[in-house]
Amino acid sequence: MTDTNDSSARTGSSRRRFLALGGTTAATALAGCGSLFGGDNASGSDGGSGSDGGDGATGQQGTNVEIPSLSAFRGSGTLVEGRPAPGGTSIQDLPDLSGSLNLYIGGGEGGIYFQFVEMLQEIYPDFEVFASSAASSSLAQTVVEEVNAGSPQADVFWSIDASSLGFVADNDAYEPFPDDVVSPVPEGFRGSDNAWVGVAGRARSVPYNTNQLSESDIPDKVADFPDTDALRGTMGWAPTYGAFKSFVTAMRLLRGREAARQWLVSMREAGTEQYPNEFVVSNQVADGALNAGFANHYYALRVQNQRPNAPIDLAFTEGDAGALVNVAGALRIQGTQKADLVNNFVRHLLSAEAQEFFTTVSFAYPMISGVEPAGGLPTVDQLNPPDIDLSELSDLEPTLQLMREANVLG
Amino acid sequence: MKVRERVAAVRTRATDDEDSAVGRGLTLLSAAVAAALVAPLGWLIVDVFGLGSRALSLTVAPQTLQVLVRSVALVGAVTAGSVVVGVPLAVLTVQGGLPFRRFWTVVAALPLAIPSYLGAFAAVSAFGPRGALADTLAPLGIDQVPTIYGFTGAAIVLTLYTYPYVFLTTRASLLSLDASLVEAARTLNASRWEAFRRVTLPQILPGITAGALLVALYTLSDFGTPNIMRVEVFTQFIYARYNAFMREYAALLSLELFAVTAVVLALESRTGADDSGAYGSSGNRGAFDLDLGLWRFPATLLPALVGAVAILLPIAIFGMWFLRSGPGYASGSMAFSWSYGLNSVYVALLAAGGAVLVAVPIGLRSATSESRLASLADRAPYVGYAAPGIVLAIALVSFSLDVLPALYKTIPLLVFAYVVRFMPQAIGSIRTSRLQVDQGLVEAARVLGRSRMGTFRSVTLPLVVPGIATGAALVFLTTMKELPATLLLRPLRFDTLVTYIWRVQEAGLYGAAAVPALVLVVVSGLSMAVILAQEGRGD
Numbered sequence: 001m002t003d004t005n006d007s008s009a010r011t012g013s014s015r016r017r018f019l020a021l022g023g024t025t026a027a028t029a030l031a032g033c034g035s036l037f038g039g040d041n042a043s044g045s046d047g048g049s050g051s052d053g054g055d056g057a058t059g060q061q062g063t064n065v066e067i068p069s070l071s072a073f074r075g076s077g078t079l080v081e082g083r084p085a086p087g088g089t090s091i092q093d094l095p096d097l098s099g100s101l102n103l104y105i106g107g108g109e110g111g112i113y114f115q116f117v118e119m120l121q122e123i124y125p126d127f128e129v130f131a132s133s134a135a136s137s138s139l140a141q142t143v144v145e146e147v148n149a150g151s152p153q154a155d156v157f158w159s160i161d162a163s164s165l166g167f168v169a170d171n172d173a174y175e176p177f178p179d180d181v182v183s184p185v186p187e188g189f190r191g192s193d194n195a196w197v198g199v200a201g202r203a204r205s206v207p208y209n210t211n212q213l214s215e216s217d218i219p220d221k222v223a224d225f226p227d228t229d230a231l232r233g234t235m236g237w238a239p240t241y242g243a244f245k246s247f248v249t250a251m252r253l254l255r256g257r258e259a260a261r262q263w264l265v266s267m268r269e270a271g272t273e274q275y276p277n278e279f280v281v282s283n284q285v286a287d288g289a290l291n292a293g294f295a296n297h298y299y300a301l302r303v304q305n306q307r308p309n310a311p312i313d314l315a316f317t318e319g320d321a322g323a324l325v326n327v328a329g330a331l332r333i334q335g336t337q338k339a340d341l342v343n344n345f346v347r348h349l350l351s352a353e354a355q356e357f358f359t360t361v362s363f364a365y366p367m368i369s370g371v372e373p374a375g376g377l378p379t380v381d382q383l384n385p386p387d388i389d390l391s392e393l394s395d396l397e398p399t400l401q402l403m404r405e406a407n408v409l410g
Numbered sequence: 411m412k413v414r415e416r417v418a419a420v421r422t423r424a425t426d427d428e429d430s431a432v433g434r435g436l437t438l439l440s441a442a443v444a445a446a447l448v449a450p451l452g453w454l455i456v457d458v459f460g461l462g463s464r465a466l467s468l469t470v471a472p473q474t475l476q477v478l479v480r481s482v483a484l485v486g487a488v489t490a491g492s493v494v495v496g497v498p499l500a501v502l503t504v505q506g507g508l509p510f511r512r513f514w515t516v517v518a519a520l521p522l523a524i525p526s527y528l529g530a531f532a533a534v535s536a537f538g539p540r541g542a543l544a545d546t547l548a549p550l551g552i553d554q555v556p557t558i559y560g561f562t563g564a565a566i567v568l569t570l571y572t573y574p575y576v577f578l579t580t581r582a583s584l585l586s587l588d589a590s591l592v593e594a595a596r597t598l599n600a601s602r603w604e605a606f607r608r609v610t611l612p613q614i615l616p617g618i619t620a621g622a623l624l625v626a627l628y629t630l631s632d633f634g635t636p637n638i639m640r641v642e643v644f645t646q647f648i649y650a651r652y653n654a655f656m657r658e659y660a661a662l663l664s665l666e667l668f669a670v671t672a673v674v675l676a677l678e679s680r681t682g683a684d685d686s687g688a689y690g691s692s693g694n695r696g697a698f699d700l701d702l703g704l705w706r707f708p709a710t711l712l713p714a715l716v717g718a719v720a721i722l723l724p725i726a727i728f729g730m731w732f733l734r735s736g737p738g739y740a741s742g743s744m745a746f747s748w749s750y751g752l753n754s755v756y757v758a759l760l761a762a763g764g765a766v767l768v769a770v771p772i773g774l775r776s777a778t779s780e781s782r783l784a785s786l787a788d789r790a791p792y793v794g795y796a797a798p799g800i801v802l803a804i805a806l807v808s809f810s811l812d813v814l815p816a817l818y819k820t821i822p823l824l825v826f827a828y829v830v831r832f833m834p835q836a837i838g839s840i841r842t843s844r845l846q847v848d849q850g851l852v853e854a855a856r857v858l859g860r861s862r863m864g865t866f867r868s869v870t871l872p873l874v875v876p877g878i879a880t881g882a883a884l885v886f887l888t889t890m891k892e893l894p895a896t897l898l899l900r901p902l903r904f905d906t907l908v909t910y911i912w913r914v915q916e917a918g919l920y921g922a923a924a925v926p927a928l929v930l931v932v933v934s935g936l937s938m939a940v941i942l943a944q945e946g947r948g949d
Contacts, residue, residue, distance in 0.1 A: 102902055111913045130902040132819075133913060137653040138898065142807060146818075149811035153819055153902070167655050240637070242653070276534070276638060396654035404473060409642055 065124060067091050073119070073353040075360035077305040079375040083360070087370020088184065088352035091123070097348065098126035099341050102153060104143065106136030106160035109298075109328060112362040113158065113200065116354055120345075137242070140164035147173035147334050155336040156345060160328040162198070163246055166391025168331055169195035175332045181343050184350050184368045186380070189327050191391060198327030199349045200358040201365025201380060203316065204247050207285045207300040208292040210311040218292065218315035222251070222322030223259075226266035233271035234291040236281040239408050243278065243296050243326065249399040251321035254386055257402055264406035274409070279303075286310035294322075298363035301375045305363070314377065318384040325365065325385040326393070433775065437784045440772035444790035447768070447830045450809040451668070451797060457661035457808065465662055474647075474663070481644040482670065484565060484636070485629045491569035492625040496576030497618060499713060501606075504584040507706050514713040515581075515942060521720035522574035523934030525891040525908070527634025528927055530567045531915075532724035533558055534638055535731075564639035570720040571635075572628050576621030578941060579842065582880065583617030584610070586846045616845060620838045623678045627796045627834075630670060633894065644670075645798040652800060664801040671796035675789050725928070732924035746910065746922065751929050754906040757821065757896075758889040761828035765836045765885040766878055768829060773840030773881075774874070791837060794830035799894035802831055806899060824899045828889045835888065836881030843877025844870070876944040883940040890934050907933075 067090075074080055097120060105114055110133055117129050134142075136159040144167070146152045152173075159165050168174055169191050176194040189198035206218050217230045225231055238244055252260040275281045278295035279302065285293050286303045288311070300314050317323045330349060332342045348354055355371040358364045363374050373379055403409070458465055468474065502508055503515045521529070537558040557563070587610060595605040633645040644667050652660040776788030794802065806827055810818040817823045847870055855865040893908045900909065907926045914922035 107913060132900070132902045133909075134897045135653060137655060141652075141655065141657060142898070145807060145811055149815065151811065151815045151818065163655075240650075245654070274640065394655055397656055397659075400650060400654055409640065 065096055067123060067353075068119075070353065070356065073116075073357040073360075075305075075357075078308045079301060079305050079363070080360045083356075083374075084372065086352040086356045086366075086372075088355060088368045089347070089350070091348060091351045091353050094347050094351060095344055096126075097124045097341070097344055099338065100128040100130065101155050101338060101341055101345060103129050103131045103156050103158060104139045104154040104333075105131050105133050105158045106139060106164065106328070107133050109160045109200075109202075109362055109364075110136075110158065113160075113328065113358065115361065116349070116357050119357070120348060135242075136160050136164040137167070140167045143168050143333055144171040144173045147171075150335070152333050152335040154333055155338045155342050157331045157333055158199070158328070159196075159331070161202070161242060161246060161393070162196075162327050162329060162390035163242075163249075163393035163396070165191060165196040165329050165331050166394040168333075169193070169391060170394065173334050175334050175336070175339065177332060177346065178343060181346055181350075186367075188385075189325075189329070189367055189390070191329075191331075192389075196329045196331040197346065197350070198329040198367050199346075199354070200328040200362065201367060202243065202326045202328065203297040203365055203380075203383060203385070204243070204322055204324045204326075205295060205297040205300065206292055206315040206317070206322065207282045207295050207303075207312055208315055209285050209288055209290070210313050211288060212291045215313065215315050218317075220318045222317045222320050223255075223263060226263065226270050231270070231292055235267070235270070235272045236275050236284055236290045236293040237267070237272055238275045238278045238281055238295070239403065241277055244294065245396060245399055245403070246326055246393045247294070247321050247324055248403060249393050249396060250324045250386060250388055252399055252402065253388060253392060254321055257398060260399075261402040261406045264403060264408045268406065268408055282312065286312040297365070297377065301363035301377075304375065316378065316383055320386055323383060323385050324388070325380060325383060326390060327367070328364065433779060436771050436775045437779060437781055437787065440775050440787040441783050443768050443772060444787040447833070448790050448793055450830070451793065451802070451805050453805045453809045453812070454661040454664050454801070457658050458665060460658040461662060468659060468662060469666060474666070477642055477644055477647045478666070478670070480561070480642065481630065484561065484568070484641065484643055485626050485674070487561075487565040488568045488572060488629040489622050489626045491565060492573035492576045493618060493622055495569060495716065496573040496621060497580050499573075499716070500577050500580035500584055502709055502712065504581055506709055508710050508713075509706065510710075514710060516938065517717040517721070518577055518713045519574050519938050519942060520717070520935060521571050522578075522887060523931050523938055524571060524721065524724055525634070525893075525930070526568055526571035526632060527638060527893070528728075528911075528930075529571045529720065529724055530564075530635045530638040532727040533563065533567050535727045536723055537563075559640045561641050564636050564641045567639060568629055568632065568635055570716065572625045573716075575624040575628070576618060578880070579617040579621035579624075579839070580614055581617075582839070582842060582877075583614035583846070586843075587613050617842055619678060620842050623674070623792070624795075624835060624838060626674050626678075627671065627792060630667065630674070631796050631798045633798055633800065645800070648798065649800055652804065657804070660801070660804065664797070664804075667798070667801070668793055668796065671793055674796070675792050679785070679789070725931070728924040728927045731920040733921075746925050747905075750905050750907050750910045750926065751933065753904060754890050754908070754930070755933060757824060757828065757906065758886045760821070760825045761832065761889040762882040762886040764825055764829040765833040766882045769833050769836035769840055769881055770878065773837040773877075774844050774870075776837070777841045777844035788837060788841065791830070792834045795832065795834040797831065799831065799892055799896075800898070802827055803895040803898035806895075819899065819901050821901060821904075824896065824901070827895045827899055828885070828892065831892070831895065832885045832888045835884040836878070839881040839884065840874060840877045843874045843880075847873045879944045880941050883937045883944075886940075887934050887937045890930060890937075 070085060074083070103117070114131060114133075117131070121127055121129060132139075132154070139157060140159065143152070143154070143157050146154075148171075157165070157168060159168075174191075174195045177197060179194065182190050182194050182197040185197050189201065190196065208215075208218060212234075213230055217228070219225060219228055225235070248260055248264070251263065273290065275284065275293075278293070279299045281290070281293040281295045282299035282303050284290045285300070286307060292315075297314055300312050303310055303312055330346050332339065332346075336342060350368055352368070352370060355366040355368050359366045359371055359374050365373055365377075365380055461468065499518045503511055503518060508514050591609050591613075592605050595609045596602070600608065631645060633649055636643040637646050637649075644663065648660045648663045648667070651657075651663065772787055772791065775784050779785070797805075806823065807818070810823055814823075817826075851869050851873075852865055855869045856862075860868065891908060893912060896906055896909055897912065900906070905913075907930045911923045911926050911930070914920075
């Protein structure tokens with residue numbers, strides 16, 4: 001809730017309305033009536049959803065729908081101030097959402113993404129989402145199993161990484177999206193056959209302590225890290241974290257198994273410290289306990305946003321696994337009865353407001369060209385990610401094997 | 411029929427069981443229930459077939475065996491540690507004449523209310539490199555604290571949060587111990603130690619082994635703690651493979667884990683087989699006091715130390731998270747709702763009720779029958795207890811989708827999972843309390859003309875009620891703390907305290923985990939009160 005309180009916001013009447021709605025949600029949640037969404041107040045309107053004619057309508061807003069101003073979709077903090085207005089399709093120009101949707105959403109970052117879903121429910125009184133959260137890979141297997149058993153439970157799968165989307169796609173448990181739904185997103189961040197579409201990017205990066213190092217100390221190639229004296233014995237990583245395994249998988253696909261194994265061994269022998277997750281790694285870098293680390297980019301931004309004076313910045317390698325850009329993305333589950341609603345929902349996830357939200361609240365990379373990344377980061381085009389099919393990241397078995405051989409516990 | 415013959419006939423039957431026909435029915439019932447509980451796990455075998463010929467080579471791969479040995483070593487260390495900590499604490503709080511005995515009893519039992527993974531988080535936060543302890547010591551010029559990570563750290567943390575199983579079961583045995591036997595031994599010039607070794611110990615041994623078995627199986631199935639402490643054990647091995655889309659491999663490893671469980675159970679039935687001591691005489695004629703004299707004051711240091719490390723430390727760490735967490739980016743779905751607490755309590759109550767319904771016939775029957783089927787029925791459910799939550803959840807997802815799709819992701823299936831997983835705790839405590847029912851009383855009631863059912867109702871049942879209540883409270887408690895099965899099997903839109911804690915911690919919002927963690931500890935603490943109140947009846 002604090003994110004709607006920033007002083008830089010341009011307050012308008014719709015914003016006030018949104019705040020009021022937000023307050024209602026919080027009060028309902030605290031009173032313990034509903035569960036996640038305080039959605040009890042909307043439950044009476046289910047029957048009316050058909051008469052609104054929401055599904056499939058073209059840009060017509062119902063009378064009871066008011067879209068909050070942009071500032072309501074923005075996070076708060078130093079990284080967010082002074083941003084330009086986002087380009088792209090506004091929610092204003094999308095058909096209303098109405099009806100109920102069952103959503104599987106990956107754990108972790110998915111918790112932050114889900115806040116946007118809650119905002120959608122505030123905006124559209126006739127729209128309700130029932131969500132279930134677990135690890136993305138676990139949900140992916142559940143989706144496949146449910147589809148195989150002929151009883152899919154959810155309509156949409158919103159995974160926080162592409163390997164899980166690739167797994168569902170490989171097992172034919174999806175229904176392709178129409179071209180116009182996925183077209184705002186660059187091709188590299190979509191599944192083949194439009195099986196899935198990225199909604200938020202997650203770049204591998206090297207957070208470093210600006211008191212100890214300057215950007216030029218960080219090599220352009222991740223392969224050079226073990227031999228860089230400034231980094232020896234003072235880096236941190238989180239090998240149990242899924243994003244790290246995807247990174248190793250990418251390295252294996254790009255440079256071969258033996259090279260990936262050897263790199264892990266060299267880094268380990270150089271004294272790289274293991275941490276439980278990459279947020280901790282980033283915090284340790286900010287504290288000066290580490291000179292640098294391996295982490296998804298948004299953890300460092302989160303640290304910066306909480307501690308504006310923390311001496312932490314990000315470096316990116318070029319054209320190798322260290323510059324991998326993975327995505328959180330959405331997939332329409334085969335057998336859903338609500339194809340139109342799902343498509344419309346995903347359009348909302350790719351709207352200017354949603355992308356601004358993901359960019360300024362979870363500090364993800366935006367997936368549409370009209371929205372700038374937060375914190376002065378290079379855009380995805382300026383980054384130099386490796387040429388890799390993200391779906392292939394689901395081939396994890398050889399990766400775990402080589403990590404084990406390198407004695408880097410996965 | 412002459413009176414003597416009648417008495418003899420009754421005696422034979424009563425010693426065997428209240429009634430052989432009822433007993434046989436009960437045996438079949440418990441065997442059927444046990445089978446129904448374990449059957450879903452059989453679905454894993456179906457998965458394993460998918461591996462084909464790879465299965466064998468994966469089973470005996472050096473890496474698998476290496477992890478296996480490490481897991482078994484951890485189980486051994488934690489079980490031994492729990493006995494070393496739990497038994498003296500039980501003896502001290504029952505017989506030691508400690509000042510504020512009630513208080514120290516609660517303190518010693520309370521770590522059970524704290525999920526071990528939260529304890530591990532706290533330990534890592536406090537003692538890890540750059541943790542709270544290191545920060546505190548840094549100004550004093552101490553810049554190195556010994557690392558908490560690794561096998562030893564995991565063993566210590568697990569011991570701290572599982573020894574209460576041994577503590578509670580040992581206490582229960584001590585409380586129903588016939589003090590007059592100890593007094594008799596002392597009168598016959600046995601030293602205090604000798605009386606303890608020769609009279610007390612044999613009587614409380616079944617209690618100790620019951621607790622140790624729970625500790626061993628908990629350790630074998632725990633995932634969170636070894637994961638946080640960076641020790642690769644079997645559960646983590648399984649979990650990593652499951653999350654890497656290697657389901658069949660995970661299923662294979664799960665079956666191996668069950669094999670280990672079977673070995674543990676076999677070992678336990680060896681050591682625990684001699685229940686004769688517990689049959690003896692037990693009327694609970696007042697707790698015997700060890701009379702420690704002034705030593706009772708330093709003796710309080712033991713519960714005080716354990717309490718400080720296992721209870722105060724995590725609470726302090728949660729508090730620190732709570733205060734330290736800046737706004738950063740904020741809440742929405744991450745906002746805490748009291749309904750999570752209500753959901754937790756709701757499913758935990760259902761699980762406790764279900765577990766008791768199932769455990770009563772099994773526990774009573776296995777305590778009084780020598781038959782193989784009955785002891786198998788008693789043992790089989792322990793397989794569920796040793797099944798890591800994630801494995802059980804995987805099996806139940808497959809099973810329900812294939813067999814009972816209507817139940818998939820419903821509360822009944824979730825509760826079923828809890829019952830499968832935690833019922834053995836209820837069986838254990840019911841069985842132990844049944845073992846301590848004086849057969850003489852049962853025989854007397856029968857000789858005096860009570861019917862079989864009447865005897866059961868008026869003699870046996872009242873004496874085992876504390877065991878049933880303790881079992882129910884244990885199931886309630888562990889259900890409150892259970893994470894992986896809850897995550898996979900809960901209905902859409904159903905969050906509990908632990909799933910909420912999991913979500914916010916995954917998102918790196920440690921501060922948000924503080925309140926639900928404290929709520930969890932308080933609610934679980936209340937269920938500890940039930941357990942202790944049941945014992946209080948014997949005081």
